[in-house]
Structures are given as structure tokens and as C-alpha cells.
Amino acid sequence: xxxxxxxxxxxxxxxxxxxxxxxxxxxxxxxxxxxxxxxxxxxxxxxxxxxxxxxxxxxxxxxxxxxxxxxxxxxxxxxxxxxxxxxxxxxxxxxxxxxxxxxxxxxxxxxxxxxxxxxxxxxxxxxxxxxxxxxxxxxxxxxxxxxxxxxxxxxxxxxxxxxxxxxxxxxxxxxxxxxxxxxxxxxxxxxxxxxxxxxxxxxxxxxxxxxxxxxxxxxxxxxxxxxxxxxxxxxxxxxxxxxxxxxxxxxxxxxxxxxxxxxxxxxx
Numbered sequence: 001x002x003x004x005x006x007x008x009x010x011x012x013x014x015x016x017x018x019x020x021x022x023x024x025x026x027x028x029x030x031x032x033x034x035x036x037x038x039x040x041x042x043x044x045x046x047x048x049x050x051x052x053x054x055x056x057x058x059x060x061x062x063x064x065x066x067x068x069x070x071x072x073x074x075x076x077x078x079x080x081x082x083x084x085x086x087x088x089x090x091x092x093x094x095x096x097x098x099x100x101x102x103x104x105x106x107x108x109x110x111x112x113x114x115x116x117x118x119x120x121x122x123x124x125x126x127x128x129x130x131x132x133x134x135x136x137x138x139x140x141x142x143x144x145x146x147x148x149x150x151x152x153x154x155x156x157x158x159x160x161x162x163x164x165x166x167x168x169x170x171x172x173x174x175x176x177x178x179x180x181x182x183x184x185x186x187x188x189x190x191x192x193x194x195x196x197x198x199x200x201x202x203x204x205x206x207x208x209x210x211x212x213x214x215x216x217x218x219x220x221x222x223x224x225x226x227x228x229x230x231x232x233x234x235x236x237x238x239x240x241x242x243x244x245x246x247x248x249x250x251x252x253x254x255x256x257x258x259x260x261x262x263x264x265x266x267x268x
Contacts, residue, residue, distance in 0.1 A: 003043070003048040004048065005046065005047040005048055006047050006048065006049075006050060007047070008076055009044075009047040009050060009051070009076060010047040011076075012044075012047070012051070012072055012073060012076055013044055013045045013046055013047040014045070015069070015072060016041075016044060016045050016059060016063070016069070017045040019063045019065065019069070020045075020063065023063065023064075025063075026038075027041055027042055027045075030059070030062055030063070033058075033061075033062040034055070034058035034059060034061075034062045035058060036055050036058060040055070041055075041059075044059075050134075051073060052114045052137070052138065052141070053070075053073075053113075053114050053137070053138060053140075053141025053142065053144075053145075054113060054114050054115075054141075056069060056070055056073045056141075057070060057141075067145060070142070070145030071145055071146065073142055073145070074141075074142025074143070074145050074146055075142075077138045077139060077142045092211045092213070092219050092221070092230070093143070093146070093147060093211060094146055094147075095213050095214065096147075096153060096211045096212060096213060097152065097153060097154065097212055097213065097214050098153070098154040098155075098156070098212040099147070099153070099154070099155050099156070099209060099210070099211050099212070100156045100157075100209065100210040100212075100244050101155065101156070101157045101158070101209050102157075102158045102159070102203075102207060102208055102209075102243075102244060102247055103159055103160075103163060103207040104160050104162065104163065104203045104204070104205075104206060104207060105160070105162065105166070105207070106120055106163050106166065107159060107163055107164070107176060107180065108157060108159065108207070108209075109140045109143075110140065110143065110144045110147065110155075111144070111157070111179060111180055111183055112140060112141075112176070112179075113172070113175050113176050113179050114137050114141060115172045115175065115176075116168070116172050116173075116176045117136070117137045117140055117141075118133055118134075118137050119168060119172060121133050121136055121137070152188065153188060154188050154190075155186075155188060155189045155190070156190045156192075156244075156248070157183075157189070157190065157191045157192065158192045158193075158194055158244070158247045158248060158251050159180075159191070159192075159193060159194070160193070160194045160196070160203055161193055161194065161195045161196045161260075162196055164177070164193070164261075164264055165196075165264075170268040173268055174265055174268050177261050177262075177264055177265040177268075178265065180261050181258060181261050181262060181265070184254065184257065184258050184261065185258075190254050191254065191257055191258070191261075192247075192248060192251035192252055192253070192254060192257045193251060193252050193256075193257040193260045193261065194247060194250060194251040194252075195251075195252060195260075198250045200246055200250050202243045202246040202247055202250075203247060205240065205243050206222070207222065208220060208221065208222050208240050209221040209222075210237065210240060210241060210244060217232075218232075218237050218241070219231070219232050219237075220232070220233070220236060220237050220240060
């Protein structure tokens with residue numbers, strides 16, 4: 001019996017197929033270039049499978065679309081389901097010239113692989129439905145695709161060594177560390193690792209994101225398990241700007257942080 005097509009993904013699947021054929025590639029050739037099976041890729045082209053962020057990222061690279069395919073994927077997700085917190089935060093992020101990101105316990109949502117995000121959400125929110133998990137996972141992945149560092153957006157990220165040593169399966173963490181390493185190689189992305197044992201306890205302030213628009217006026221975003229909250233409170237923003245400066249000062253420099261990520265990946 002033929003599998004039913006998912007109507008919202010038909011146009012996306014058609015575009016993937018058209019791009020593949022324009023480049024004279026077979027499904028098997030694309031499969032070799034992405035690491036995903038030809039059967040699975042065929043189902044994406046036929047809209048019988050919902051593509052996740054990881055496979056779309058791989059297709060975007062293999063078909064050399066420079067992020068366009070990821071943005072198309074994000075548009076489908078946005079049309080399908082757009083929570084209020086997502087719409088508000090995403091609007092600010094898309095207009096940003098700089099975003100400063102910190103999370104003390106886990107990898108920030110922008111940089112999570114699908115498997116990593118799924119594991120966190122399922123354990124942080126007991127009883128959460130599979131539909132809601134998938135919605136948040138896909139939302140975060142498409143959100144990152146919208147952050148166009150090629151257009152000058154600067155991303156400054158500080159994450160803790162603690163976040164990278166949580167009891168998560170080696171397979172998931174290897175993929176997650178690979179993702180962070182790739183992100184750190186982007187020209188306008190700076191990733192710094194705050195090692196365990198630093199004497200300053202500024203990291204206890206929790207997860208936050210400072211979003212700076214072209215007018216220089218920042219907005220503070222506090223990340224939660226399945227959503228976010230926004231504020232423009234000047235005093236709170238000043239406090240967390242000072243916290244972020246301290247975190248950057250105590251963290252490893254960017255080049256040493258990349259080496260740290262690779263060492264941790266090798267040790268798994």
C-alpha cells in the first residue's frame with residue numbers, strides 16, 4: 001500500500017527533487033553525500049516523510065543551496081505551527097545585528113542537534129506529547145537556519161563544560177560536539193567553553209540570550225525547556241550584560257575552546 005503524502009511537505013519535496021536532477025545526481029549519489037539512505041531521501045521527495053533538521057542540513061550542503069533549502073524547510077514549519085513565544089523571539093532574532101547566548105546546563109537551543117533536543121525535552125517535561133516534542137525540535141532547527149551570519153549577524157556563545165559532560169549517550173554527544181565544532185568555524189560565530197572549577201560563579205544566573213538590533217537597543221530572552229520569555233527591562237539587561245562579560249573573560253579563548261570540543265569528542 002502506498003504511503004499517504006503529507007500535503008504541507010509536497011512543494012518542499014518537489015524542490016529537493018528538482019535541485020537533485022538539475023545537478024545530475026541520483027538518489028544513491030545524494031545518499032552517499034549526506035549519510036542518509038536513498039529510500040529515506042526518496043520519501044522526503046515524495047512527501048511521505050517529514051524531514052528533520054539534520055537531514056535538511058545535510059541536503060543543503062550536498063545540493064549546495066547555501067541555506068536556501070533550510071529556510072524553505074523553516075517556512076513550512078512556521079506555516080504549520082508557530083507558538084506565540086517562537087513568533088516573538090524569532091522576529092527579534094531575525095532583525096538582530098548581534099546575539100549573545102549563554103546556557104549553564106545544556107547546549108543552547110539554537111545549536112542543538114535533533115536527537116539532543118528530543119532527549120532534553122522528553123526528560124525535562126514528563127508526559128509531553130510526541131507532537132509537541134517534534135514541533136519544538138523542528139522549530140529550533142529552522143530558527144537557526146534563519147540566523148544569517150553571512151549577512152553580518154554576530155553570534156557570541158558561552159557554554160559550560162558541565163553542559164558538555166551531562167549523562168547523555170556517547171552517540172548523541174558525539175554528533176552534538178561535531179555540530180558545535182562546525183558552528184565555531186563560521187566566520188561570525190564565536191563559541192567559548194567555560195571550564196568547570198572557575199572561581200567566579202556568574203554562571204549560576206541561568207540561561208539567557210541578549211539580542212541587539214540595528215538601533216543598539218537590546219532585548220533579553222530567557223530560555224526554558226519548551227519556550228522562552230522576553231523583556232526589555234533596562235536594569236535586568238545591564239545586569240546580564242555584565243554577567244556575560246564576566247563569562248567571556250573566564251571562558252577559554254575561541255581557539256582553545258575549539259580544541260576542547262574536539263578533545264571531548266575524541267574522548268567519547
